[in-house]
Amino acid sequence: xxxxxxxxSTLERLAARRTFPLHARTSACRNLFGPVDHEELNRExxxxxxxxxxxxxxxxNFNFETDTPLSGDYEWEETPTDSTPVFYQxxxxxxxxxxxxSVPAKVKPCSDMASRDCATQDVPAPRxxxxxxxxxEATLPRSGELNQENCSDRLNxxxxxxxxxxxxxxxxxxxxxxxxxxxxxITDFYMKRKRMSEAKQSENSSQNSTLAIxxxxxxxxxxx
Amino acid sequence: xxxxxxxxxERVAEIGGGAxxxxxxxxxxxSGQFVALKSVRVQTDxxxxxxxxxxxxxxxxxxxxxxxPNVVKLMDVCATLRTDQETKVxxxxxxxxxxxxxxxxxxxxxxxxxxxIQDLMRQLLCxxxxxxxxxxxxxxLKPENILVTSRGQVKLAxxxxxxxxxxxxxxxxxxxxxxxxxxxxLLQSSYxxxxxxxxxxxxxxxxxxxxxxFRGESEVDQLGKIFEVIGLPAEEDWPADVxxxxxxxxxxxxxxxxxxxxxxxxxxxxxxxxxxxxDPLRRIxxxxxxxxxxFQEG
Numbered sequence: 001x002x003x004x005x006x007x008x009s010t011l012e013r014l015a016a017r018r019t020f021p022l023h024a025r026t027s028a029c030r031n032l033f034g035p036v037d038h039e040e041l042n043r044e045x046x047x048x049x050x051x052x053x054x055x056x057x058x059x060x061n062f063n064f065e066t067d068t069p070l071s072g073d074y075e076w077e078e079t080p081t082d083s084t085p086v087f088y089q090x091x092x093x094x095x096x097x098x099x100x101x102s103v104p105a106k107v108k109p110c111s112d113m114a115s116r117d118c119a120t121q122d123v124p125a126p127r128x129x130x131x132x133x134x135x136x137e138a139t140l141p142r143s144g145e146l147n148q149e150n151c152s153d154r155l156n157x158x159x160x161x162x163x164x165x166x167x168x169x170x171x172x173x174x175x176x177x178x179x180x181x182x183x184x185x186i187t188d189f190y191m192k193r194k195r196m197s198e199a200k201q202s203e204n205s206s207q208n209s210t211l212a213i214x215x216x217x218x219x220x221x222x223x224x
Numbered sequence: 225x226x227x228x229x230x231x232x233x234e235r236v237a238e239i240g241g242g243a244x245x246x247x248x249x250x251x252x253x254x255s256g257q258f259v260a261l262k263s264v265r266v267q268t269d270x271x272x273x274x275x276x277x278x279x280x281x282x283x284x285x286x287x288x289x290x291x292x293p294n295v296v297k298l299m300d301v302c303a304t305l306r307t308d309q310e311t312k313v314x315x316x317x318x319x320x321x322x323x324x325x326x327x328x329x330x331x332x333x334x335x336x337x338x339x340x341i342q343d344l345m346r347q348l349l350c351x352x353x354x355x356x357x358x359x360x361x362x363x364x365l366k367p368e369n370i371l372v373t374s375r376g377q378v379k380l381a382x383x384x385x386x387x388x389x390x391x392x393x394x395x396x397x398x399x400x401x402x403x404x405x406x407x408x409x410l411l412q413s414s415y416x417x418x419x420x421x422x423x424x425x426x427x428x429x430x431x432x433x434x435x436x437x438f439r440g441e442s443e444v445d446q447l448g449k450i451f452e453v454i455g456l457p458a459e460e461d462w463p464a465d466v467x468x469x470x471x472x473x474x475x476x477x478x479x480x481x482x483x484x485x486x487x488x489x490x491x492x493x494x495x496x497x498x499x500x501x502x503d504p505l506r507r508i509x510x511x512x513x514x515x516x517x518x519f520q521e522g
Contacts, residue, residue, distance in 0.1 A: 049305075056302040060250075062261075064314045065304045067248065074250035074259070081247055085323040086368045087296075087381045088247045090263045 249319045258319035259299055268311050273303070277313065284315075287358060294351030296320065296371055296381040320371035320379055324427070327372045328434050338489065339522075340376070341431045346519055347378035348424060353510035355380065356417045365423035366404045367430065402446050403436045408504050410443045410450075413463040418504035421513070425499030432487045444468070450500075451476050453484055457502040491518040 057063055061072025069076030081089050249260040266277050284298050291297075297318040306312050324344075328336070336344075348370065355362055362369075364382065371379040406422035408415045429437040437453070440446025447468075451457075455478035462470040481493050481500075488496065495518040498508040508516070 053302070053304060056300065059300065060259075060302075060316060062248070062250070064302045064312070065306075069248070069250070073253050075253060076248055076250040078246045078248055084247045084249070084260065085320065085326070085371055085381075087323065087371065088249075088260045088262050088317070088319075090247075090265070 259316050260319035262315045262317055264313045264315065265306070266311050266313055268309060273311055273313075281313070283360070287355075287360075290354070290358075292351065292354045294347050294378050294380060295354065296379040317381075318379075320373050320381075322372055323368050323381075324370040324372055324378075325367035328367065328431065331434065335434050335487070336431055338487070338492075341428075342492075342519065342521065343376065344372070344378055344431065345424075345428055346514065348380070348427070349510050349514050351378065351380040352420055352424060353514060356420070356510055361415075361417050362420045362423075365420050365427070367427060370427070402441075402443070403439055405446060406504065407447060407450060407457075407502055408463065410447050411463055411466040411468055413466050415504060417509070418507040421499050421507050421510060422504075424510075424513075425496055428492075428496055428499065429485045429488075432485045437484060444472070448473060452478055453481060454478065454497070454500050454502060461503050489518070489521060491516070491521055494518065 053064070057070070058072075061070040061074050062068070062076060063070060247260055247262075249258060251258050264277075266273060268274070281301050285301065287295065288298050298315060299318065300316040302314045302316065304312050304314070322330075352362070352365075362380065365380075369380065369382045371381050373379065404423040404426045406415060406419040409419055426437050438446060438449040440449045451473055456473055456476050457470065459470055481497055482488065485493070485496065495508070495513060495516045498516070499513065501507040
């Protein structure tokens with residue numbers, strides 16, 4: 001560990017100015033590793049970026065900056081957009097929306113729609129956040145149906161489905177917990193707690209058995 | 225020979241800093257695989273790329289690890305600075321010759337055989353269930369975004385507007401092409417994964433009809449066309465937080481679904497109606513749709 005000793009006056013100052021940006025002004029934070037050569041840093045960053053670009057260029061034998069095919073393993077050809085799926089067309093991203101740049105030779109009615117979309121995009125006001133807390137995610141599973149988010153093991157590993165209603169069980173315990181807290185019987189509460197931990201255990205074990213091969217677990221947002 | 229290729233494709237002129245009207249595709253001499261480039265020009269500020277773009281790219285790369293057969297393969301992401309205000313992000317995708325739109329257009333009369341529709345639908349739902357299980361709503365599912373390989377393999381593409389959903393996300397109501405838009409999107413109510421199921425239902429019907437099921441010209445017109453097929457929803461099913469009232473739509477005499485999709489089987493019609501359910505909470509999920517009896521048909 002470092003032996004940085006803060007003098008009394010420094011500590012006082014820290015206590016007085018709790019806001020983070022002001023910390024930078026205290027002596028302890030000043031130039032611990034000497035002055036930064038911003039130009040050198042900039043040069044280094046540029047060099048790194050160039051290296052990444054060079055690597056991309058070598059891998060695909062294609063100059064992405066100038067859109068020029070180079071010689072190598074990939075035989076490049078330029079094809080007109082109307083002979084390839086619309087999906088591959090170049091597009092421009094402005095904010096959250098993305099529009100296709102070029103209009104295909106055969107004008108389709110839906111590209112008409114797309115342009116109308118852009119024209120009207122600012123009309124409907126974005127909905128407030130708390131409004132969305134009650135979106136279908138929270139109530140999505142129909143009775144006896146699984147929330148798909150909890151079935152990733154089946155989808156990603158191709159394993160047969162198991163009817164372990166993880167989500168439904170969780171939901172039930174949380175609702176019963178709510179109702180019991182209103183009719184406060186401490187013993188009831190212990191019972192529930194016990195049952196809850198049991199449920200958790202079986203839930204864990206069922207998860208372990210289904211996940212023979214590790215799949216990536218994505219953090220899940222639960223909306224209550 | 226390699227040298228030849230380099231000189232053969234020298235650029236004649238550059239128009240406005242971008243390659244308009246063309247798509248670059250290439251064949252890997254070693255594997256025989258085809259790749260194609262999709263460039264997205266992103267407006268940047270002093271902080272560089274917008275966070276939403278960075279997140280989107282991270283999401284695409286994360287999905288890639290699963291190597292799902294029904295999602296278009298992303299091989300690489302290459303970013304190049306164009307100007308101070310613009311960064312070009314080039315996505316290297318596997319190249320598929322056609323999308324479902326051209327696939328349906330090219331299908332010889334009287335259209336696709338029932339078994340082929342069933343196979344396409346199974347694959348489509350598989351890809352969709354995969355996206356949904358990874359917290360992704362496609363939000364712009366349409367025949368143009370569904371690629372079909374020469375071997376009939378379905379690959380979902382263009383998650384340009386798909387994003388990991390969270391309760392803090394500002395959802396813009398304008399995300400799905402009008403014809404495939406779910407009623408809750410048209411009504412600007414809240415929405416999630418069921419919007420993709422609605423679009424899938426529209427596409428399901430289109431596979432039989434070879435023309436779109438609901439071709440509305442405005443949001444209200446689109447809703448009217450929908451209610452002609454599924455009937456006017458009950459007052460209590462109508463979302464509470466929308467401006468458009470159920471009474472705006474006069475008494476409708478709706479006709480059976482088989483009037484609009486005559487070739488569909490009994491089970492197929494049942495699944496279609498499950499997908500075209502007005503209430504998103506009662507609409508079938510991708511996973512449950514895969515278990516539907518329709519997929520056990522002959």
